[in-house]
Amino acid sequence: MPGETIAIAADHGGVELKVILKEDLADLGYEVLDLGTDGPDSVDYPDFAETLIGAIRDGRAARGVLICGSGIGMSIAANRHREIRAALVHDNLSARLARQHNDANVLVMGGRFIGPEVARDCLRAFLTTEFDGGRHERRVAKMS
Ligand code: RB5
Numbered sequence: 001m002p003g004e005t006i007a008i009a010a011d012h013g014g015v016e017l018k019v020i021l022k023e024d025l026a027d028l029g030y031e032v033l034d035l036g037t038d039g040p041d042s043v044d045y046p047d048f049a050e051t052l053i054g055a056i057r058d059g060r061a062a063r064g065v066l067i068c069g070s071g072i073g074m075s076i077a078a079n080r081h082r083e084i085r086a087a088l089v090h091d092n093l094s095a096r097l098a099r100q101h102n103d104a105n106v107l108v109m110g111g112r113f114i115g116p117e118v119a120r121d122c123l124r125a126f127l128t129t130e131f132d133g134g135r136h137e138r139r140v141a142k143m144s
Helices: 015-027 045-057 072-078 092-100 116-128 135-143
Strands: 005-010 031-034 063-068 086-088 106-110
Touching: 005 015, 005 045, 015 031, 015 063, 015 116, 045 063, 045 072, 045 106, 063 072, 072 086, 072 106, 086 092, 092 116, 106 116
Parallel strands: 005 031, 005 063, 063 106, 086 106
Antiparallel strands: none
């Protein structure tokens, strides 16, 4: 919900999309915790995933957004933590289902795969869709 802090981080493959989504988050009324990277120089995505997960674990952020070139590396890195449910999404439906069925707390996208408008739409869906609970609660609990 607006007012909540959303952490965002990217590697060099996602930095351009991060700039766009960061602005959207602020426009939508969220507090943004930008954890880098900030330029095109090559960096290692696990370092940025770890930093963002750390921010969620210590309560500095409620949820997060991670972007790398494909989204794959960031989602693998983030999902090494039991309390993290990082969902690599490609469109509105996958973003919506990631919330409704999986209670995803980290949105992951591939900056080299997804266009900026689709990514913005995914971000909105992630932010505004509630977890359905019910049978999904049991399944999510089994993972954490
Ligand atoms: C970096 O070139 C690229 O490997 C990274 O952004 C990501 O796609 C990894 O999964």
